[in-house]
Amino acid sequence: MYLDCPPGMNLHCPDSNAVSDFEDAVNKGYIAWHAGPFNAESEIMTPDLFKYGISISHELDTKFGKNLTFTMSQRDVPGLTRSVIPLLMRVEYWHSQLESTDYLHLL
Numbered sequence: 001m002y003l004d005c006p007p008g009m010n011l012h013c014p015d016s017n018a019v020s021d022f023e024d025a026v027n028k029g030y031i032a033w034h035a036g037p038f039n040a041e042s043e044i045m046t047p048d049l050f051k052y053g054i055s056i057s058h059e060l061d062t063k064f065g066k067n068l069t070f071t072m073s074q075r076d077v078p079g080l081t082r083s084v085i086p087l088l089m090r091v092e093y094w095h096s097q098l099e100s101t102d103y104l105h106l107l
Helices: 016-027 047-063 082-090 100-106
Strands: 071-073 095-097
Touching: 047 082
Parallel strands: 071 095
Antiparallel strands: none
């Protein structure tokens, strides 16, 4: 939403200078993102919602000429259950970054 801030929704949208500064920082490699556009409990997402979330990051990758991001940070939501594995496979995934203790939850 930062780059495509919708008018008339009472949001504080960036001006053209702020957008230009952001784009410059991305192009210089100062700003990067992971494939999950937000921290969420992936297990409660539908497959379509999960895939849509990934597509947001991939659209940014394409916009800025980056390789598609296939790493998802899952640090703010504890654990990742086996129910997410089919979702990851459908998106031809990847690597999910977890806290070391969270790996135990996958077993």
